[in-house]
Amino acid sequence: MRAILAAVAVAVSIGLAAATAGAVEPDEVLDDPVLESRAREVSKGLRCLVCQNQSIDDSDAELARDLRVLVRERLSAGDSNEQVVDYVVSRYGDFVLLNPPFKASTYALWLGPAALAIVGMIAVFAFYRRRGAAAGAAAAAPRPLSEAEKRRLDGLLEDDPR
Amino acid sequence: MRRIVYLVPLAVFLVLAAYFWVGLGKDPQIIPSVLIDQQVPPFALKPIRGRDRGFSSDDLPGQVSLVNIFGSWCVACRIEHPFLMKLKADGVVPIHGIDWREKDPNAGPAWLARFGDPYTLVGDDPESKAAIAFGVTGAPETFIVDARGVIRYKQIGPITPEIWENQLWPIVQKLRAQ
Known part of the structure; x- marks a missing residue:
């Protein structure tokens, strides 16, 4: 100590x-x-x-x-x-x-990092929003199988060698 | 079309990488002078030992001249010196010297006695008074001053025959023609 x-x-x-x-x-x-x-x-x-x-x-x-x-x-x-x-x-x-x-010739220096961070945050936000919307739409209304798809699925299940 | 959006980060990266690449290749010791196209800053230097006349900003107007910052301690000045002697011998342009930061007031004169004295006027600048006024960061540096006493060019580092031919001499000729 x-x-x-x-x-x-x-x-x-x-x-x-x-x-x-x-x-x-x-x-x-x-x-x-x-x-x-x-x-x-x-x-x-x-x-x-x-x-x-x-x-x-x-x-x-x-x-x-x-x-x-x-x-x-x-x-x-x-x-x-x-x-x-x-x-x-x-x-x-x-x-x-x-x-x-802080003057005209140094705006890029002072504001550049903040501008890039804001653009990045907007991009991330937009990306997740779009993905979330797409996932939500898919979860809300799963499209039922068509007749052809049902027949194909039945066929596959019957073909199972077990 | 949407694919292009995914290329944006790559493009940003490439632009930044190009800036950094160029920046890394630059010599950080070379700082662009803010004094170009400005009147020579007022200064008045005492003579070095062995000379009667000093060197002041009032001596400059009248003709195109070079102002060379040197010191007996400066290794690169040794490299440049024979070429300044040649310019002097050829009578190309008057060269004035600022003997910068000599710890021993005899060192500068002794150096000139040993290697030759290419200077029309020389001032002693032990406390960097004129050097700071000229924005000097190291020796040697050479300024081209026009006939009106305006600084027109700054050479950082020794003047070599190539640098003289390609950069300084054309400027001196152009200023004389004006």
Whole structure:
């Protein structure tokens, strides 16, 4: 039991450390905690152009460091978070945003999966409805055998070698 | 006719597979520049050691030129360098350099002293100021800037003789004719 508790404690503390650390070096950190937290927030949404699937907040790449410094300089100079993000996008394009914006060129990205799911559900619904209707019709009114079918059935039964 | 409906999932799959196939073949490091057909971003860089003049965005209007981002630490720049020297020797087009992210301010000048200096103007960019303004993701990158100071093309990676002949040189000629 103790061991489990200890393991949980270690896991939680590692998780907390990972959540707060990032790649920000002490010399980059701003004195103003409000500005610094805004810088962290902005940095988490900006892609590192070198390692690509990390944010600049997480990346140790030199270009990421320079971008973090740039974010902090701009925030210190009085830019809003949006202005800083817009500046970086104006240099690197939407690709630099880890969260792609919702606009005409990304409708397929954002709406595609939902559209496919809806089409799929309609198809499944239609399929079962049709099959259910067909089965219901067959169960409600089993067609009686015709004279010819009856004669053939009798013949088959009589031919039974047993 | 009804049979066709059963082919729809197959068709959807094929279309998606084609997209993914093409996507897998693309180099994720090549990011299309948003700066094409835009004015060169304002920047002003100090000279590297051994030069009197730096390099700023005001130097660009007037004639078609190349802006090349390099660094002494950059292996691919070594590969590209002899060809830039050849362009310089032939006097084809002025090439300006941005010496990017040198940890040691002597490293860039030493590199140019050793392998030759193809640049008309060079700026020192230890903190990526100009590099970020140009949307640079790695070195080498080369921009073609027209006579009005507008970025017209971005080459990611080393310029080879083939790339020069087939892509960059025709653009330079076209811009000069305008």
